[in-house]
Amino acid sequence: MATSVDVEVLEVAGREVRITSPGKVFFPERGETKLDLARYYLAVAEPLMAAMGGRPVLLQRFPDGAGGPSFFQKRVTPTKADPWLTTTVVSTPNGTTATALVAVDLAHVLWAVNMGCIGFHVWPTTAADPEHADELRIDLDPSPGVTFAMIREGAAETKALLDELGVASHPKTTGSRGIHVYVRLQPRWDGYQVRAAAVALARELERRRPDLLTCAWWKEERGSRVFVDFNQNAPHKTVFGAWSVRANPHAQVSTPFSWNELAGITPADLTLATVPARVARLGDPWADTATAPQSLEPLLALHEKDMAAGMMDAPWPPVYPKMPNEPSRVAPSRARKPTAPTE
Incomplete structure (x- = not known):
């Protein structure tokens, strides 16, 4: 791992990934930085990649950290600096296509973190088999x-x-x-x-x-x-992915758990700071899903x-074309016609 004032280079998955402005505070109420976020993903790498590895991901970027403005980046293009980035063509709900980042390994995850992506929105398909939702x-x-x-x-x-x-x-x-x-x-x-x-x-x-x-x-x-x-x-x-950190003041993590924990699970306790120790102690509760x-x-x-x-059929979201056997997409209160006054 190489360090300078403005850049920290992490060696991961056979790549050197640059974390620029590593000391930039991403969670102002807590004090964690961009580098802290990268280290979190390093700490949960095994269960994270088991859940999301090989899947296209949609990046929501927060250039100024949690609480700041954000935007969704649907299209990713490998650059001269990062020619190793893996992408795949995905369809979006409105029928267009985009070249999305594929979470091939943790280097791809940390590349996205460096771009200001705090958590990942994950497709229900793999890049290898886009026709089947698994x-x-x-x-x-x-x-x-x-x-x-x-x-x-x-x-x-x-x-x-x-x-x-x-x-x-x-x-x-x-x-x-x-x-x-x-x-x-x-x-x-x-x-x-x-x-x-x-x-x-x-x-x-x-x-x-x-x-x-x-x-x-x-x-x-x-x-x-x-x-x-x-x-x-x-x-x-x-859908917001397993083990991803939310861009909220508490840096809460979308945390897999076992059914026998349901009665005591408390989302506020599951944060960027606490989840790595939980994984070290309990392992991956979803370890058998792929098998x-x-x-x-x-x-x-x-x-x-x-x-x-x-x-x-049930109503579809408005970004989708009208579907066969779908009811009206008008809210019931707006669809009701006023009763004519009686004479």
């Missing part, structure tokens, strides 16, 4: 009035349903106020099929616990319930049952 990602999202205890309960309900269907699942914190539940899939289904399975799962969860869980796309219909965000599985949609990919068929069977009952 992850189902259930986002348990807190609506106003929802506590983290309710999120935990929603995660337990999600696990119970997936267990009933014979589908193994793995939780992580989002790095904010929610929980993601992942299912590593056999690479046999495309993003449209995976989303259909996620819609069916969300609807079944709402049927079982309508007091706690909702799949209502329109916020005005959710109430104080946990939203099961099925559209995180829409084709070409990225036991799951079938999507049980969830697709739920989808077929819903379609046979005459249900329509």
Whole structure:
């Protein structure tokens, strides 16, 4: 490792990666620097690469650190300084294409950190097999009035349903106020099929616990319930990655954990400063995901049952083209026609 006043060079994955302005404070309320962030990713390299290695990533860059302005960088081009960067062509939700960075190894991760990327938004496909989504990602999202205890309960309900269907699942914190539940899939289904399975799962969860869980796309219909965000599985949609650091004042990490930890997991305790020691102590709770990919068929069977009952598709996000069998994309309150006055 070479050091100068303005540059620190880290030797990683057979590359020399330059960290410019290493002392620049990225988390003002905590004091951690750009170099601290790079060292965090070095410390969690093994589980990080197991979760994200070989996948395209979307970079959200924070040139002035957390709390400062940011922008998404969809396109990455190798330069004379970094000709070794690996990229791949990906499709974006609006139908355009972009050349995205591939998280081939930790050198690519640290290159992005040097560019001001704090955490990574990860595709559900690998660069080697872009046609098949090999992850189902259930986002348990807190609506106003929802506590983290309710999120935990929603995660337990999600696990119970997936267990009933014979589908193994793995939780992580989002790095904010929610929980993601992942299912590593056999690479046999495309993003449209995976989303259909996620819609069916969300609807079944709402049927079982309508007091706690909702799949209502329109916020005005959710109430104080946990939203099961099925559209995180829409084709070409990225999700904030496992082991990534959030650009919030607390430097919280989107941390994988085991199901037996659910009752005691506290997102505020899982930060850039604390997660490396946790990994050293407990290892990777997702270590077996790649060796036991799951079938999507049980969830697709739920989808077929819903379609046979005459249900329509759920609404898609506005950046996607109108889809077959999709209901109106107008919020219910705006779609209601005023009642004509009686005479």
